[in-house]
Amino acid sequence: MRARRKWGNRAMRHFIRQRSFGLVAAVAMLVLAGTGAWPASAKARVLIVTSGDLPQYRAPIAAFERRTKRPATLVQLKGTPDVARRRLERAAAEAPVEAVFALGGRAVYLAREVLPSTPLVFAMVLQHQGLDLHGPVTGVEVQLPVESLFARFKMLLPTLHRIGVLYGPTLGPEAIERIRRAAAAVQVELVAARVRHPDEVAGAYRRIRTRIDALWMVPDPVAITRDNFAYLSHRTRNDGIAFLAFSENFVRAGALMSIAPTYETMGEQAAVLLERLLESPGHPPPIQPPLGTRLVVNTEVARALGLDRTATLLGSADELIASEGP
Incomplete structure (x- = not known):
């Protein structure tokens, strides 16, 4: 009985150490994401964040990636708001994020919540004025003038x-x-x-x-x-x-x-705006109508x-x- 209790205590201590290590690692990743203290080998990239997996997003994303040539990671925000937020936080913790291309209102809102100071370009957002966007933000209107x-x-x-x-x-x-x-x-x-x-x-x-x-x-x-x-x-x-x-x-x-x-043109416009925004984050270019x-x-x-x-x-x-x- 004593040997069994001793083994059980060792197993429990090992389990706690493993869980603690995982928690510390997760916190460290978030700290790195917030401070920019990444390894020298880590390359900055653009997060392409979408409000779900709508077919309409595919054309602007493809056009954006062709035009910008910057490394990019796609993050599709699905599920409840909490699930979507955690998905975005994990993606932001994997490597430095130099900018965000957000498609849809949900993507824009969560991107500003998780990465409030990161340059952001949006597209395909109805009534973006209601999102109260501040900081290094610009985008392409979804409606024609x-x-x-x-x-x-x-x-x-x-x-x-x-x-x-x-x-x-x-x-x-x-x-x-x-x-x-x-x-x-x-x-x-x-x-x-x-x-x-x-x-x-x-x-x-x-x-x-x-x-x-x-x-x-x-x-x-x-x-x-x-x-x-x-x-x-x-x-x-x-x-x-x-x-x-x-x-x-x-x-x-x-x-x-x-x-x-045209969705393709919106993606190309967003890529051009991204380059201008990264050149001068303190003076974001004005939001553009679709061309x-x-x-x-x-x-x-x-x-x-x-x-x-x-x-x-x-x-x-x-x-x-x-x-x-x-």
Whole structure:
């Protein structure tokens, strides 16, 4: 019995030493990450951090890596916030991090939490203003400037005179006024209807449908749900109204067309911004609008609206597709 107890005590001490060593090692890695006290052989790299594993991230990442040529490590933030944070902390502890390329709002938020002073370039983030970003940060807007967007709408649809928009609380008065000015600049009247809940969308559309030639879909989680999109794509087609989306996925599901940034160009822009940011972290370059655009047109919807004979619209499309259903 005494020998067994002695062996058990030795095993327990060994177990504690092993756990203690592991804990000390983990803490040491985090300290190294925070102080930059890495071995001379450790090479600095860029962390490419994504908000999950969305297919849309692949093109900008590939373009970014081709353009920057810097060593990079991909970190996909999946799971709960705590799990995602630990994944990012482990990646940051493996080697020095000279910069972060973050895609999606979750990636940006956690990157600033874990690496608050590391230069960061973001892309594909809706409403980045709400993240309250400070320090060495810049990025590429996910949305095109509304002024250039409305100019394209008018060029592609010359008979456009009144455009409707359904929006929720995320769009404030200043944003609506900017949209109104952009529409007026190309002789188009804006007919805006505010909704507070997804259930109000159908009624809001019915109130404005006789006053508009087109309905512009803004990326608003209140106004655009799966059910509301299905309703609007069906009703606008029957009412002879052009449904203008912000993503080609919605065009495949039944909208007339989308004018959206090209993901490859966004990745290239991010790489250029990264180099400028690393040259002068104290003076980050301004956030840029996306440069490249891609026009996708649904030929079935165009035919239903009598727009298939409009050479300007179909001839300008980067891709012509048919509906796949909502």
